[in-house]
Each structure stands twice: as C-alpha cells, then as structure tokens.
Amino acid sequence: MSGATRTAVNPVVRGFAPDPSVIRVGEWYYLATSSFEWFPTIPLYRSRDLADWEPAGAVDSAAPGRSLLGVPDSGGIWAPALSHSDGVFWVVYSIVRSLGTRHFDLETYLCTAADAGGPWSEPVRLPGHGFDPSLLHHEGRHYLLNLQNDSRVGGRRFDGVVLTELDVPSAGGVPDVGRVQAGPTRLLLQRDELVEGPKITVKDGWFYLLLAEGGTGVEHGVLVARSRSLTGPYEVDDVPLLTSRDDPAVPLQKAGHGELVQAPSGEWYLTHLASRPLQTPAGPRNTLGRETAVQRVVWANGWPRLAQGGWHPATEVEVPDVGERVSAGARRNDRTDAPAGLDVVPAWPWSTLREPPGDWLDTVARPGWVRLRGRMSAESLWQQSLLARRLTEHQAEVEVTVEAEPRTFTQSAGLVLWYNTASYYQLHVTWAEPEGEPQAGQQWAGDRGRRVLVLVHGHPEGARVLATVDLADGPVRIRAQIEGAAARLGSVGSDGLWAQVGPDVDVSELSDDFGPSLRFTGAFAGISVVDLVDGAFTADFSGWVLR
Template sequence: MRVENPVLRGFAPDPTAIRVGDRYYLATSSFEWFPTIPLYRSSDLGRWEYAGSVETAVPGRSLLGVPDSAGIWAPALSHDGEVFWVVYSIVRSIGRRFFDLETYVCTARDVSGPWSEPVRVPGHGFDPSVLHHDGRHYLLNLQNDSRVGGRRFDGIVLTELTADRAGDGTVRALAATGSTHLLLQRDELVEGPKITVENGWFYLLLAQGGTGVEHGVLTARSRSLTGPYEVDDVPMLTTRDDPSVPLQKAGHGELVQAPDGRWFLVHLASRPLRTPSGPRNPLGRETAVQPVVWTDGWPRLAHGGWHPAVTVDLPDPGAAVDPSPPVDPSAAAGVAASDAGASSGDLSPRAAGHPAGDVSRRGLHHAPGWPWSTLREPAGDWIQPLGDGRVRLRGRMGAESLWQQSLLAQRLTEHRTRAEVTVAAEPVTFTQSAGLVLWYGTRSYYQLHLTWTEPDGEPQAGQQWHGHGRRVLQLEHGHPDGARVLAVVPAPAGPVRLSVSTDGAAGTFAAGPAGGPFEQVGPQVDVSELSDDFGDELRFTGSFAGISAVDLVEGTFTAEFSDWVHRSE
C-alpha cells in the first residue's frame, strides 16, 4: 500500500507506536489541550482511526494555569503482554531550569479505555518510556541537572519498576527498585529515549538536536541493557543538512515491527511554509512513517540516506480501516443529513498520486468530541448543546488567559483551509464578545469577535453602563509584543456569518449577515506567525481554527453558534 506522509496531519507531535497482535497503536503529545494524549489504531501503519484518549492522564482533570506549550509532553505507549501502559510527564514550567514536572503511568486493558488513574513514578526529566523485558519493567528518562550551572539535558537514565496490580491486571502502584543507571551522556542535546530489543542487541533510539530544524534520530546499541552503549556514527533520520527536503524537523522516532518481520520508523516531521522570514510551520509537528532495513547491525531507512520520504510503501492487510472517529450516538442527531460521513478526515493519509481532497468537519454536537479540543480542561458546563448542530457557549476569561477559556477548536491539517460559523449574540459591554478564532497560543492568535463598543466618534472610555453604544465586529491580533486591534467594523443586525480562509501564509477574515454575502474584515493576516518558528519563546504545538466566547465580568453572557464548516484542501 502506497501512502503519503504525514500519516497524521496537523499537530500530532512526538509519536509513540507499538504493535499488539495484528493492530498498531499510536499516541501523541497533547500539551495544554484536551483531550489528553490522543490515541489511534491502524492495521497498516498508514490509515489511522481515532481510538479515544487517556482521559485520566491529569490528576484533577485540570491543566489550568500551565503556560502555552506546557502540559503533557511526549507520552510513550507499551504493552506488557496483558495491559497497555502509557507513561508521560506533565510539565508546568517552560524555559526555566526547573521544569516543575511530574511523571505518571496509566494502564488499560483496551487502548480505548477505561484507563486507570495515574500512578506517579520517578521524574528525572521529561520524555519517559517503559521497556518490558523478561517479565520486568524499566523506566527510561532524560536526566535534568537543575543545579545552577547544570545541564537540562544531562543524559539518559534507567530505573527498574515493580508493579502492584489490580484484579483486572491494570497497575495500581509502582515503585522504583535498585539503582538508577546512567546509560548515555552526550555533549549534544538528546532526549526521547526508546529501547528496542532485536537480535541480542538493545537499541537505544534518541531524539537529537532539539525540536527545530536540527532535529533528528540518533541510535546507540549495547549487548547489555545497562550499557555501555555504542553510538552509531550515521544519523538514522534528520533533515538538518538539507532545508529543501519537503518534510523538515524530522526526528523523535520509535521502531515498530510488522507481523511479516518488516520494520518501520514512526517519527515526527513538519511541512514548512517558505516565507520572507524563513521557514515556518503553522501546522505544527506531524506524524510520519518510514520503512526500515537492518544494515551491519544498525537500523537504516529502506530508501537510503537519512532524509524522510514523502511517499512510502506500507503493509497492506487487505481491509481498510475507517479513518473517521467514533460517533457518539447521542450526538448523531446534531449532524445534518448532508453531513453524514463527514469526519476528521484530514488526519488520514491520502493515496499517493491522487489530488488533495476537500474534507469537511462539520457540526457542533453534544459534549463535542474529536476532532474538537479545549484548552487546559475538558469540555464543561460552559458548553450547552442545542441540537441540530448548534451549541451555546457561556463566556469566561479572555484570549490571553491561562485559565478558564471558553474555546472549542479543531487542528489545521493543511496549508489551505477555510472555517465558517454563524454566531448569534447580543453583547452589551466591551467585556462580552464571541466569534471565530485562528489560534496558536495566548500570545499568538487572530480573533474575529462580535462585541460592543462606544458610539461612533466617542473615545474608548469604558462607559458601557450608560446603555448606549453599538454592536461591532472586531479583529484582534494576539502577539508576543502585545495584542493589536486590526479592524473594527459595524456588525449586521441579527446572526452574523463569520469566515476565515488560509492559503499558505495568507489569512483572510470575512463576515456578513446569515445567508448574505461576505465582506472582508481588516487586512490579510500572516498565518505563519501561528507556528513554533515565530518569536523567541519555546513553542511546540500547532494552529487551530475554532469558536470562543468571553465574559470578563460575570461569566454569564452566552453566544449561540451554528452551521460550523471546516474544510481543508
């Protein structure tokens, strides 16, 4: 079967993949977004279906207050012959010598859950994984030397764990036993350790060079689990030497073996936009797959070299996997008949040689599920389903808040996309607003909101309590140097239809009366700013299109949204 990379498109970073029986399972980082730790399954490594999430991953089900791009980093899946394990770190600080992290393990008999409550394990650093070998369990981790003058990436360590199991085989307690072993130290940055056992060797795969254009996969091996480890003098995967390769930032990989004995590398990569400011990746880091062969005892890309291929041949098990996410029967009534079959389709690969499809992700349903995501907490009582694909959002905190935002969003999966929604709301103060957003983080976003402002010609004076003013559409640009208002235009009476379209780095917002013509609002915006590569901050996620509502004073203002359409090409 021939497929086109990435096989998971749009913000699907740090993939971890395993095979159990004739099925493959995959998880990715979720950072500050819910659902936490998205999970996928496949019968061929190319066509993936959403299989749920580790809903229990965060104690208290809250990441409120964590910075942008913090939260859940680099989960690792494993299977001990009885149950699935996922190990991950919750990172609460970024860019400091203390990451303020905790590392947890959850287990489940089925990847779709239910997952156990998290069990804390030693957290030497982020990017943990677990190796099950000869009936024992070993925790691998990055070591962070947080002392003044210490190195944040100070080697890879291994600690054995003993497990106390519940009656169903899931783990209810874990304890470290014996000494912690230092497996490998390098002057360069290495992280994301995974161990594969093959032909009497322990192969240690490492994410090398950070998450940017220097990223790669480095391999080391040893006859003993605790080392010493010999480092391969050839990179297994990287694009650091050639900026023209279509899939950039290639790295953070894991080896998985097919039932027929063939090997594959699942890894992250990005599809950059070429801009005057250099390459930028608003789609974030995505998941790709490469066939692997063994040469002189080392894993190598089957097509030669170390650059990732866009088009690859993968196992064909025969029956196709449905790429659509499971549909909650209670939500089905909210999908119009014309939307039957609409899905998160952009997350499935396109057959090589075929043109890009036009896939819609429509509807706003009861307790919106995948591909909808929320910030820092699960969907709550601020979402009220209304049926017929409509939803009411109760406004809460504003776009720069790290706390309770009323925002529902979907990943952008292609560089050409369009989102539309109709919003009905009557704001009576500048502290109330609702509308459409393009989102990366609290300091990088574009927001077209229906809101209130003073009468035309009157200065911005905060006198909304006088009961006079006007309903307007305001386009706001969140920026690391401070938010900016790009346009304020009169809003048509009644419900308003909002849209945003992207074509490469160019984004255009428009609005009009429901059922009427669109008119552009404000200038064309630079979508490439919604990427890891913009600004001086550490950034690790991807861009979203979505809807949001704000009420800064009482938290009671509501807005009704309907006729959501999200198309990618």
C-alpha cells in the same frame, strides 16, 4: 518487501501530532502523541497498515483532577510513550509546568488500561528525572527510561539518559500499578550533544537505544546506540538514522523523535515527527506544527537504516497492503467536519484548552446550535471558553454562524485562528461606544453603544485592533480563508456576499517558529466566547465548516 503493498503518504497523521510513540498489538498499530496544554489529553490513533489512521480515543485521565489550568503555553503533557505488557496498555508521560527556566517543574505519571479505548486508570506518580519517559518490558521486568535534567546552577538541562527498574506487583495476574515501587537509578548514556526521547527496542540479543537528537527544531534527528547489555555500555552509531537538518529542500523538515515497530510480516518501520514548512520572507515557518510520519527500515551490519538509503525522510513509503484498513470516513484523520449544527457533545477531534468541556458548553438548550458561556480572555492561562479544531493543511476555509448580543466591551463571541495566548487572530462580535466617542470604560452603558465586529491580532509584544466594523442585528456568518501564510477574515451578508474585515493577516505567526519563546504545538481554528465580569454571557453557534 514481499507481498502486496500500498503507499503511505507522509505525514500520515496531519496537523499538530508531535512526538509519536507507536506499538503493535495483534493486527492493530496504536499511536500516542503529545497534547501539551490541550484536551483531550494524549490523543490515540490506530491503524492496520501504518498508512491510514483513525482516532482511537485518548488518555482522558492523564491530567490529575482533569485539569491543566495555569500551565504555560506549550507546557502540559509532553511526549507520552505507549507500551503493552501483561495484557495491559501502559502510557508514561510528563506534565511540564515551567518553560524557559533551569527547572522544568515536572511530574512523571503512568496510566494503564485493558483496552486502548479506555477506561484508563488514574495517574500514578513515577520518578521524574526529566521529561520524555518511556517503558521497557523485558523478561517479566519493567524499566523506566528518562532524560536526566541537572537543574543546578551551571548544570546541563539535557544531561543524559537514565534507567530505573520498577517493581510492579500483580493482583490476579494484572499489574497493580497503584503499588509500583522504584528501584535505584543508573546512568545509561551521556553525550555532549543534546539527546532526549529515549526508547529501547530489543532485537537479536541487542538493546537498541533510539534517541531524539539536536532539539525539536531544524537540527532534529534520530540517533541510535546499541549494547549487548541493558545497562550498557552503549556504542553510538556513526551516522544518524533520520534527519533533514543538512538539506532545507527536503519536504519534511525537523524530522526526529522516532520509535521502531515491527509488522506481522517481519518488516520494520519507524514513526517520527516532521514538519511541512511554509516559505516566508522571515524564513520557513511551520503553521501545522509537528506531524507524524512513517519510514520503512532495513537492518545492515546490525544497525537500522532507512530503506530508501541515506537519512532523509521520504514523503511516500511502501507498507504492507492488509486489505481492510480503517473505518469509512476516518481515513488519515483529516478534513472531517463536525456534524451539522454541532448538535452533539464535542469529542475528538474537537479540542479545549487546559480542561475538558464543562458547564460552559451546552449542546442541548438549542437543538442544532452549540452554546458557549463566556469566561476569561484569549490571553488567559486559566478558564477559556474555546472550542477548536487542528488545521491539517496550508489551505483552509472556516465558517460559522454566531448569534450574540453583547451589552458591554467585556463580552464578545466569534471565530479565532489560534496558536497560543500570545499569537492569535480573533474576529468577535462585541460592543463599542457610539462612533466617535473615546474608550471610556462605559461597560454599563450598553444601550448607548453599538454592536460591532472587531478583528484583534494577538502578538507577543501586545495585542492590537486591526479593524472594527458595525453590525446589523441578528446572526452573523463569519469566515476565514487561509492560503499559505496569508488569511482573510470577514463576514457574509444576507445577500451571500463576502465582506473582508481588516487587512490580510500573517498566518505564519501561528507557528512554532515565531516569537521569542519556546513553542511546540500547532495552529487551530475555533469558536470562543468571553465574559470578563461575571462569566454569564452566552453566545450560540451553528453551521461550522472546516474544509
């Protein structure tokens, strides 16, 4: 590589940031990642040098009606693909509404914007033969690539890659995607092995088809095929471009789902997903989910190859040093805390489940505090009052002060360590019967009860209570300390002393690799409030810390 360089340290976007799609427009690189059931939908990042990334907004219109209510855990928005053509940013993606069945019950959509920061258009429905769509803009024409799913009984859920030309009218020189028409669909490639995530790069008269191979677990990889004709036939490379499946000692595991991009200086790079596993007695587990990494690529005999040789992802990669990088305080998008007291409307990187913040969140009523109105339970696929942040490292400390006066066991508020509705740890202030009395449904008898701090362990086989301790009146400072696969939760007294509640807990359960179902997201820490009776109970939070 000629010219000044600097080192990019992988992952370059840390914490849950899977299925990266990258483009370059002028001096900026733009990146989109999957958001699944989380809002903001389709997080966007930008960088000048591929090493330092900052949030660049989100495609906040991606979910029709701004709602993903009812989608299953790890359903929702999968694998968005960014592109830029005719002066417009395009993004295509699928919303998956069923998991674990032969039908994904998905819709495929297109949104556009004049600027990556928005506003983004309302979603336009496109043909959805399967998830992982992408667009190729070539010689003034637009093509949609898709995974093909044969959902018939006995069919293959991953049954090749198909291509559909889109007729996109122009209005005043701007694509009118509201009038897009789809032409016939044709098969590009089928393989016995599982392939998905198709992306096409055009170089030197070749169409290079990048494929995500082997599923998104430890067998994941990037495979390349090429053709002189867009419609094929495609010749498949005899070695993977990228994978870590043959060596569990490689620091970046699950490496796959890649896309190529060219720097202004001419060098080529690959963005891809990867995970940093924790080693546990149950095997490797990836609490931080699938993250975004970058590799330098060279070309040999007409094929892309990793610059370092072989196919294992490197943890350090040389990139051009462009001098100015990203905004101060936004480097690598990690370890940034909320403004003091959470006294602004929560925005990225704060996240909510299945819908954006609504009237259940109030940042005005009490300056320096954020007020949440309780709604459904931690196991609901519907209206949860939860505000959360991605965990980006295996060591973390989380603290928040909560002020809440529950009068019934149906009301609670506090801190959560979260993966999904079947895997979480919830340390909440709530109400319980007087000590020694059994649970007897006295939800109307708050005057007779006591205020307690309860640690609940959400598990695929059913939740259980790990500990219950009495609380004095007034605000309570709650803390979680995470060290690798273990976490300690508890409260801080007025004397400043830490008191653990319950046993150490197994944070490795908050990972893709735990439980019987498909899981694709990552661990979060956050605050939540529950009111199962009338959705009126509120709690106030202040002094959030994530470090």
